[in-house]
Amino acid sequence: MESAPADRPRLRVSLAGLPAYRAGTAGPAADFKASSNELPVPPSPAVLAAVAVAAAGGNRYPDISSSALARVLADQLGVAADRVAVGTGSVALLQQAVLSVCDAGDEVVFAWRSFEAYPIITRIAGAVPRPVPITIDGRHDLAGMAAAITERTRLVLLCTPNNPTGPALSREEVLGFLATVPPDVLVVLDEAYHEFVTDPAAVDGIDLLDAHPNLCVMRTFSKAYGLAGFRVGYAVAHVDTATALRSTGVPFGVSALAQAAALAACQEQDLMRERVRAVCAERERAIAGLAGHGITVPQAQGNFVWFGAGAAAEELAAHLESGGLAVRTFPGDGVRVTIAEPAATTRLLELIATSPRRGQGGEG
Numbered sequence: 001m002e003s004a005p006a007d008r009p010r011l012r013v014s015l016a017g018l019p020a021y022r023a024g025t026a027g028p029a030a031d032f033k034a035s036s037n038e039l040p041v042p043p044s045p046a047v048l049a050a051v052a053v054a055a056a057g058g059n060r061y062p063d064i065s066s067s068a069l070a071r072v073l074a075d076q077l078g079v080a081a082d083r084v085a086v087g088t089g090s091v092a093l094l095q096q097a098v099l100s101v102c103d104a105g106d107e108v109v110f111a112w113r114s115f116e117a118y119p120i121i122t123r124i125a126g127a128v129p130r131p132v133p134i135t136i137d138g139r140h141d142l143a144g145m146a147a148a149i150t151e152r153t154r155l156v157l158l159c160t161p162n163n164p165t166g167p168a169l170s171r172e173e174v175l176g177f178l179a180t181v182p183p184d185v186l187v188v189l190d191e192a193y194h195e196f197v198t199d200p201a202a203v204d205g206i207d208l209l210d211a212h213p214n215l216c217v218m219r220t221f222s223k224a225y226g227l228a229g230f231r232v233g234y235a236v237a238h239v240d241t242a243t244a245l246r247s248t249g250v251p252f253g254v255s256a257l258a259q260a261a262a263l264a265a266c267q268e269q270d271l272m273r274e275r276v277r278a279v280c281a282e283r284e285r286a287i288a289g290l291a292g293h294g295i296t297v298p299q300a301q302g303n304f305v306w307f308g309a310g311a312a313a314e315e316l317a318a319h320l321e322s323g324g325l326a327v328r329t330f331p332g333d334g335v336r337v338t339i340a341e342p343a344a345t346t347r348l349l350e351l352i353a354t355s356p357r358r359g360q361g362g363e364g
């Protein structure tokens, strides 16, 4: 073992080799940024107006518990307001969940490949990641995940629809899984793409909360609401879990601007649904177009599609990027393409038609 140099701060051993979160990028050559699952449209005039009002009060600290927003969300979801915790994006709430239930060495079970933040937030908290491989069609292996639960497991993360592969968990699957999980293990259902789900069999975590006190549902304003830059998301859970999530967050983290933006967006449900409908229509057009080129992708229930290109992932990504479409590459595994404006779908289908490998291996 190498001894740490004495002339600089000694960092935690568990941070050594921690992978950095890789944000989706778009170089100057990109016509379309299809790399971060964002909406292609800017915030509405009502949101911008609310943010301007909040900005004028910027000498004051924000409401520490985002209480007005929590109340509105609670009303919309039909739960008590003290069961809602608001955070700086649901990625922060995910980290707060690990900090709330894991001591050093405790284990966090999640599917892999899934949201790349999971292993990072687990290790930042000093806990141990227990990734369970997804199936060939990009789905959670729930039996495998149940089998991975040990005495040390304190948290299970389920991602539905799964980022980056796309399939949603069904209500039946989640109910069956919850029946196998010890009641003192927290199960987080990460529903960041909930609003894009069109499969009628898919789970809606809110419906399961009352019967499952160890369940926590997380959603965000970053995706369907198009407010990724404001950093605001929320969790709904048992009041004890929600209280723990609030206590492990950075005080005053959710800015007054973010609270105002989210509150205003909550008042424009029709606009959100219309934008989501447009994205879902593009998603179906993309899937049909790909099928026309002989390419099947896993069930796509978010605002993105997954090409399980395996070893050809980087080659496929380079082809798409050279055609002006910035995508998210997972080297050796696959390529995730955000579905957004119609012109980007058209470009995707044109590029796939001219791809040297036509996104081969699209099944996995």
Ligand SMILES: *Cc1c(COP(=O)(O)O)cnc(C)c1O
Binding pocket: 037, 088, 089, 090, 091, 092, 115, 159, 163, 190, 192, 219, 220, 221, 222, 223, 228, 231, 232, 233
């Ligand atoms: C985008 C995303 C989130 C949360 O994003 P925030 O911007 O932090 O709210 C959470 N989970 C998954 C799977 C995501 O893709």
